[in-house]
Amino acid sequence: MFDIERWQEIFETLRKNKLRTFLTGLSVASGIFILVILLGFSSGIQNGVTSQFEKDAANSISVWAGVTTKEYKGLNPGRYIQLKNDDFNAIVNKYDDHLEYKSPFYTIWGGLVNYKNESGNYRIQGVLPDNQFIENADISQGRFLNHSDVMGAKKVAVIGNKVSQDLFKGQDPINQSISIYGINFKVIGVFYDPGGERDESKVMMPITTAQKAFNGGNDIRNMTYTVKMSDNFNDAVKLSEQISLGIESDIKEKHIISPDDISAVRVNNTLEEARKIYSLVDTIKAVFWFVGIGTIIAGVVGVGNIMLIIVKERTKEIGVRKALGAEPMSIVGMILQESVFVTMFSGLFGLIAGLGLLEVVGPLIESDFIKYPQVDFNTALATVFVLVFAGAIAGFIPAYRAAKIKPIDALRDE
Amino acid sequence: MIQIKDLHKSYHMGNNSLHVLKGINFDVKEGELVSIMGSSGSGKSTLLNILGMLDEADEGSYTLDGVPIKNLNEKIAANYRNKFLGFIFQSFNLINYKSALDNVALPLYYQGVHRKERVERAMHYLDKVGLAPWSHHLPNELSGGQKQRVAIARALASDPKVLLADEPTGALDTKTSYEVMDLIQGINDEGKTILIVTHEHDIAQMTRRIVNLKDGLIIDDSVVEQVRASQYV
Numbered sequence A: 001m002f003d004i005e006r007w008q009e010i011f012e013t014l015r016k017n018k019l020r021t022f023l024t025g026l027s028v029a030s031g032i033f034i035l036v037i038l039l040g041f042s043s044g045i046q047n048g049v050t051s052q053f054e055k056d057a058a059n060s061i062s063v064w065a066g067v068t069t070k071e072y073k074g075l076n077p078g079r080y081i082q083l084k085n086d087d088f089n090a091i092v093n094k095y096d097d098h099l100e101y102k103s104p105f106y107t108i109w110g111g112l113v114n115y116k117n118e119s120g121n122y123r124i125q126g127v128l129p130d131n132q133f134i135e136n137a138d139i140s141q142g143r144f145l146n147h148s149d150v151m152g153a154k155k156v157a158v159i160g161n162k163v164s165q166d167l168f169k170g171q172d173p174i175n176q177s178i179s180i181y182g183i184n185f186k187v188i189g190v191f192y193d194p195g196g197e198r199d200e201s202k203v204m205m206p207i208t209t210a211q212k213a214f215n216g217g218n219d220i221r222n223m224t225y226t227v228k229m230s231d232n233f234n235d236a237v238k239l240s241e242q243i244s245l246g247i248e249s250d251i252k253e254k255h256i257i258s259p260d261d262i263s264a265v266r267v268n269n270t271l272e273e274a275r276k277i278y279s280l281v282d283t284i285k286a287v288f289w290f291v292g293i294g295t296i297i298a299g300v301v302g303v304g305n306i307m308l309i310i311v312k313e314r315t316k317e318i319g320v321r322k323a324l325g326a327e328p329m330s331i332v333g334m335i336l337q338e339s340v341f342v343t344m345f346s347g348l349f350g351l352i353a354g355l356g357l358l359e360v361v362g363p364l365i366e367s368d369f370i371k372y373p374q375v376d377f378n379t380a381l382a383t384v385f386v387l388v389f390a391g392a393i394a395g396f397i398p399a400y401r402a403a404k405i406k407p408i409d410a411l412r413d414e
Numbered sequence B: 001m002i003q004i005k006d007l008h009k010s011y012h013m014g015n016n017s018l019h020v021l022k023g024i025n026f027d028v029k030e031g032e033l034v035s036i037m038g039s040s041g042s043g044k045s046t047l048l049n050i051l052g053m054l055d056e057a058d059e060g061s062y063t064l065d066g067v068p069i070k071n072l073n074e075k076i077a078a079n080y081r082n083k084f085l086g087f088i089f090q091s092f093n094l095i096n097y098k099s100a101l102d103n104v105a106l107p108l109y110y111q112g113v114h115r116k117e118r119v120e121r122a123m124h125y126l127d128k129v130g131l132a133p134w135s136h137h138l139p140n141e142l143s144g145g146q147k148q149r150v151a152i153a154r155a156l157a158s159d160p161k162v163l164l165a166d167e168p169t170g171a172l173d174t175k176t177s178y179e180v181m182d183l184i185q186g187i188n189d190e191g192k193t194i195l196i197v198t199h200e201h202d203i204a205q206m207t208r209r210i211v212n213l214k215d216g217l218i219i220d221d222s223v224v225e226q227v228r229a230s231q232y233v
């Protein structure tokens, strides 16, 4: 195997048969290349989808109210449904055992926020302390809202990173005073949100404060709960589905809404969505693996085929070599060593080309659903070796048979 | 150098069997230049292939340079071919992607000679057949006569005991045939034992002994007055 004369002979053969070498190499390299790209995008889709769910807690139930579209118990359609603190509390009381975090929201879209001479329009939200976990927000400075802020309806605010950058330009915002529609609030914290800039262009304050400061009374816009996760994903999905349905019918009953009015109350269950999308991701992954394995099999068959053709076309040469004194095993060794060298070299080439492409193109992909396409290097390397090994096996049989042919029969071959 | 006794060979194809060699007896001494003649299908190539260990006889004994050739496995046969024999074929059988020089060097590769020495020795033999300036040409860049010269150089490269040539001039025109025969005569003059299969009388007349084959038997075996090819070249 490490006989230098043998390698010289093999390199010479490969060099003198450039087209054959190139075609064998191309089929192997492109097989591996396609596989790497496939696996890369499969993982990219997975990463993309997963990161979509990192924006917020994955197991939340959100409730909005809207306008009725159906006549019910003598009430006309077109009635505006206003959720109140009571609605929120009733649900908390009823489902407390199963709920983990809960927060109502009183929202002002595009509220004008000033700090000294700087100003901007941001979403203003009155929330409960639990909302930090519902939104997966990270505190980078100061703290989030707490219970006493809510109880005292204190004029404090936690601002998103974007707001901090816009208004404070790198100064420390903590304990500074911002004004919203002329009312002053003390900044007590800055948060990051995996949802990105959009979710960081936000000012959060206690719900009690927001309702008072902006004449909200007991009104809330919407509310979100997270369901305690059980170990079994399917059980969790089932539970949150039940709770979703329960909440919907409770609110409909309380506000006298037809049970089949789908626009008056909307309950969105992310776990159910997550389940659908995760199973979609699993399907996509399975499809990609299926195609990938198909590619490998095609590659193996291709290499085997090429080996068969090469051996066939070299039958006469083999006869000549044997007449000149080549032992049968040296013929087998020569053919195998050539094929292993070519498949290995081009397999690694395809691997590196594929990984390189993912490396270059990956970061340029601006899609929420494909992120950081990458391939586990060991998986890819393993496929190269599978291909090389299978190619060697596929090459061994015709090589062995060719080496067994009597030289006289091989020489007669035209 | 060669002793064969009562050599038999049949080919089997399905239910038919063809008895090609029906008891051949003959000896060749060192330094002889023998032609094996006979009409097409008389078994000349079959005999030569058995002598060359490319094929095996069904019956009979064969001794080459004092070594009994029997029950060979492929590996031993390959070694014997490499050590004892040089082949020259009608269709040259050069490896088409190797240069003239590399073709000549190939038997030395299988002898385990190192590259530098291989090249030197191959070059020496190419020079001997007058093709030194063509050493880096591929076979398809050479004329038929040149190809056969390369093949002769290759057969000589491993310094074999015996050269076996099956219709070496069969694919060549008359003039080129005589040039090749001139070369072969020269090699024989230096003492090499050579067997040539041919069905052309003029070629046979250029050897020193003619063995005539008919229906699988030797019907005539006589020493002839050698015609020198050089007078025609």
Ligand SMILES: Nc1ncnc2c1ncn2[C@@H]1O[C@H](COP(=O)(O)OP(=O)(O)O)[C@@H](O)[C@H]1O
Pocket: B011, B012, B013, B018, B020, B038, B039, B040, B041, B042, B043, B044, B045, B046, B047
């Ligand atoms: N491998 C083979 N299988 C079957 N028949 C063969 C084979 N080789 C040669 N023959 C037959 O044996 C006979 C002798 O062939 P060969 O020795 O090549 O004759 P020559 O060289 O004198 O023309 C021919 O009839 C030929 O058809």
Ligand SMILES: [Mg+2]
Pocket: B044, B045, B046
């Ligand atoms: Mg013949």
